[in-house]
Amino acid sequence: MTVRIISLRDQSEAKALMRDLGVETGGIEIMAPKTxxxxxxxxxxxxxxxxxxxxxxxxxxxxxxxxxxxxxxxxxxxxxxxxxxxxxxxxxxxxxxxxxxxxxxxxxxxxxxxxxxxKDNFILTLKNHRLNLNSHTHIMGIINLTPDSFSGDGLLETLGSAVEYARKLADEGADMLDIGAESTRPGAKPVSAKEEIKRLIPALKRIRKEINLPISIDTYKAETAKAALDNGADIINDISALTADKKMAKIISRHKAGVVLMHMRGIPKNMQKNPAYQSLMAEIIEYLNKSIAIALEAGIGLEQIIVDPGIGFGKTMEHNLEIIKSLSQLKILGRPILIGVSRKSFLGKITDQTPRERLSSTISSNCLAVFNGAKIIRVHDVKEAKEAFTVLGRILKCPSQ
Structure with missing residues (x-):
């Protein structure tokens, strides 16, 4: 006789374990929630x-x-x-x-x-794409069309370099692309919608023509979002969660686009000036719930909505660590969770590394985020992320006995 203490992640693992024991089917359904x-x-x-x-x-x-x-x-x-x-x-x-x-x-x-x-079986429904987010961890590859990206990977100089980079991310295994034409790093100054569109649309048109992946546009401006959606974008990644521009929700709804609702305290220019919370996760959940309500009221379908806790946006290093550790709390929102940890400064504060040196710390943080419920991971280094999540996925799907 051997005694063991078993740790289970969810009811599906509990059901598999009881089937292995030969438990009657009706009993499995009754007992699984108790585990x-x-x-x-x-x-x-x-x-x-x-x-x-x-x-x-x-x-x-x-x-x-x-x-x-x-x-x-x-x-x-x-x-x-x-x-x-x-x-x-x-x-x-x-x-x-x-x-x-x-x-x-x-x-x-x-x-x-x-x-x-x-909930675990999320289907993301877009105008031209339908993604089963339960099949594997989905990777969102980052393309910066800015001259001042915090990670030093801005591709504003040539149109060809942006298209070539998008092709590289796709070849490495990206499931979707996220294109940004305005830096939202801490302290960044805003740019006009006119300038943002000027940077964005030529690259978007070329990338859309050559690559058949869902394309997300990182913007909080309705004018930019409309121009992008008119030119083939599929998702709007709004760091303000539909609060910065009141026209945004209706534009997304009319185009049947997806939307990423992100939590942020303040605006990029001032968000890192002594951010404070009484109850961090509770406040993030409350904020995102309100934005989900705004989206639904505008006619955006629930199956088009993604939530993001906003790592680094009005958060201290300790806040960011708490979010990753407690990410599963966001599951009560009932929407797929996206997280963007890649190369961010809080990792550098821990490891004393430059942005381009933060690959291993990015991967370790992202793996824990996936373990805690993240379905979409926004990254610079797609190839390495793909390898890590492939191994992690096999581990998590391995049955407990």
Whole structure:
């Protein structure tokens, strides 16, 4: 007899393990949610509601942690931590539907979180492309048409060099391309839409003609987005998550394009001036939820939306590390997660390396991001990323026994 403690990532692994044990099919479906631990944090709940939540949690074999001051009545509100598994969360949400003090609303949010967190088979639907994001980790290759890229890879000088570079990224295994014509590095000064379009459109036309990959355009300006979409772009990568230009959402909707909604605190010119958060991941989730609502209201389909926590955009080094470590929290948004870590300055602060020397630190960060739920990785070094994610994918798909 051998005793082992087994760690599982999701219910699919749990089901595979139980099938290996010969468990009856109906039993597998009942027991699988019980195998995945679930910790749910709820902010600023009235203490009487928190006490009801704790009692209901205990009644189903789960628990809820609250602050000591809330139990003694010194505070009127408390953050709560529900402790259980996915099956507990499902049962608890049903019980809370009958409770007052806003707990019925929390029940709906718990049910939504439960459903979204388990989503894994994302299909990204664009006007001219349909991507199965579950088949493998998708790589977004970066093309900078700027003279002042932070990583020193700007390709503004010649049209031919941009097209040649795009072809290189495609040959190395990029699943999509992301073209930017305005630097959004910390402290960067904005450029006009006219200048951005002047830099962008000639290269976009040539790349679109020669390469049959989805093309994303890194812009927060509706005028630039329209020009790009009219000339064959498929996705708008908006660092403002539809907040900088009120016309952006409708333009994306009319073109049936995809959209990347990214979290940012401030604007590139000032975003790194002492960024601070009370609860980093909670604030990112709240911000992105609002932008998803803006997109849906404008007629953008849910299957066209991607979310990005915005590494390096209004974040300290510690914030960036926390995002990568806690990335799975964004799964409750129910949309595929994109992350852009490649060559960024927080890596250099850790390793004391220049942007072009940050390949290994980029790959290690991206592999952890994929492990924690990222579906799309935005990178400069496509070949190396492809190799790393191919190996990681094989490891993650290897059955547990």
């Amino acid at each position: 995945i631990p679930a910790l749910v944090r709820i902010n600023n709940l009235p203490i009487f509601a928190a006490n009801i939540l704790k009692q209901e949690s205990l009644s189903i074999g789960a628990d809820t942690a609250v602050s000591r001051d809330a139990l003694t009545g010194k505070k009127k509100h408390t953050d709560c931590l529900i402790i259980g598994n996915l099956a507990h969360i499902q049962r608890l949400s049903e019980k809370l539907k009958r409770q007052p003090y806003g707990l019925n609303k929390i029940a709906l949010e718990l049910q939504s979180a439960f459903n979204n967190y388990q």
